[in-house]
Amino acid sequence: MRRRDIVADDSLPVMVPRSDMVLVPTPASRVRWLHEHLIEALQDLRKAKHPERLASPLQPEPSGFAATVARTACSLCKGWCCRNGGNDAFLDDRTMARVRIARPDMDERAVLRLYLDRVPAVAYRDSCIFHGKQGCTLDRSLRADVCNSYYCGGLGAYMKTSAAVPTKVIAGEGDKMRTSPVLTP
Numbered sequence: 001m002r003r004r005d006i007v008a009d010d011s012l013p014v015m016v017p018r019s020d021m022v023l024v025p026t027p028a029s030r031v032r033w034l035h036e037h038l039i040e041a042l043q044d045l046r047k048a049k050h051p052e053r054l055a056s057p058l059q060p061e062p063s064g065f066a067a068t069v070a071r072t073a074c075s076l077c078k079g080w081c082c083r084n085g086g087n088d089a090f091l092d093d094r095t096m097a098r099v100r101i102a103r104p105d106m107d108e109r110a111v112l113r114l115y116l117d118r119v120p121a122v123a124y125r126d127s128c129i130f131h132g133k134q135g136c137t138l139d140r141s142l143r144a145d146v147c148n149s150y151y152c153g154g155l156g157a158y159m160k161t162s163a164a165v166p167t168k169v170i171a172g173e174g175d176k177m178r179t180s181p182v183l184t185p
């Protein structure tokens with residue numbers, strides 16, 4: 001299908017990629033890797049003199065019509081960018097600092113458990129360990145800053161203007177292409 005045909009309704013096109021990764025049971029080796037990584041991140045945090053200065057910010061969630069466009073795009077795309085999350089989901093001492101400050105009642109063991117319990121039994125192969133069938137299994141407050149602030153090229157260009165105009169998301173190319181209905185503000 002040609003792009004001219006897809007956007008014949010004059011809506012604003014937002015072009016994003018589309019993942020075709022497959023779901024597989026999460027291997028125990030991946031969980032062990034994550035476990036070790038989190039222990040190291042928490043050890044690094046213990047060395048920090050001022051954890052409050054180290055803590056990564058918690059970016060606010062988009063709101064209004066821009067949130068609808070972002071949600072639609074990421075859902076049609078099926079989390080293409082999450083492939084970079086690997087077994088550590090970008091989690092580091094900066095994220096651990098934020099999480100520990102927000103949950104003073106939790107000790108390190110409880111924080112570890114919090115993350116390990118979120119690993120889905122079935123996750124996308126070659127993607128982030130938290131990338132399950134319904135998307136990311138971590139709340140925003142538990143994610144690394146990059147996960148809360150990153151937008152791919154097409155969605156990022158839209159988010160800069162957040163234009164409140166009829167918008168259509170076009171995800172993927174060729175046979176894999178999917179389009180949203182026209183989203184209206």
Ligand code: SF4
Pocket residue numbers: 016017073074075077078079080081082150151152153155
């Ligand atoms: S930011 Fe872009 S690549 Fe990442 S999930 Fe959303 S639409 Fe897909």
Ligand code: SF4
Pocket residue numbers: 079081082083084085089128129130131132135136137138143144147
């Ligand atoms: S933690 Fe969530 S948002 Fe971040 S890479 Fe993994 S699945 Fe994607």
